[in-house]
Amino acid sequence: MEKIKNYIISAVAIVVLIGSHCVLAKESRKKYLEQEVSKVAIDEIASTGTPSVQVAIGLGDEVIYEGAFGHADIEHKIEATPASRYRTDSVAKWFTA
Numbered sequence: 001m002e003k004i005k006n007y008i009i010s011a012v013a014i015v016v017l018i019g020s021h022c023v024l025a026k027e028s029r030k031k032y033l034e035q036e037v038s039k040v041a042i043d044e045i046a047s048t049g050t051p052s053v054q055v056a057i058g059l060g061d062e063v064i065y066e067g068a069f070g071h072a073d074i075e076h077k078i079e080a081t082p083a084s085r086y087r088t089d090s091v092a093k094w095f096t097a
Contacts, residue, residue, distance in 0.1 A: 030064070033057070034065065034067070037055050037065060037067060038067070041055060041067070041070075045069060045070050050070065051072075052070030052080035053068070053069045053070060054068045054082065055068070055069075056082065066082040067082060068080035
C-alpha cells in the first residue's frame with residue numbers, strides 16, 4: 001500500500017515538473033523530462049529494490065514520454081522496455097476505480 005502511495009506521489013511530482021517547464025522548446029522539454037524521470041526511476045529501484053519501473057506520460061491525447069528501467073525478468077536478466085508486460089493483479093483496481 002505504501003509503495004503505491006509513493007508511486008502516485010512520484011507521478012504527481014513529475015507532472016508538476018512538466019507543467020512548470022511548458023515554456024521550454026519541445027526538444028529541450030523532452031530531454032529535461034527524460035532526465036527527471038530517469039532520476040526518479042533509478043532512485044526508486046535503488047532505494048526499494050523494485051525490479052523495474054515503467055513510465056508513460058501523456059499530454060492531451062499524445063504520449064510525450066515512455067520509458068522503462070531495470071529488469072522485467074530478474075532471473076533471466078531481461079531488461080524492461082516500454083512494451084514489457086506485467087501482472088498487476090488487484091493493483092489495477094486503484095487506477096480504474
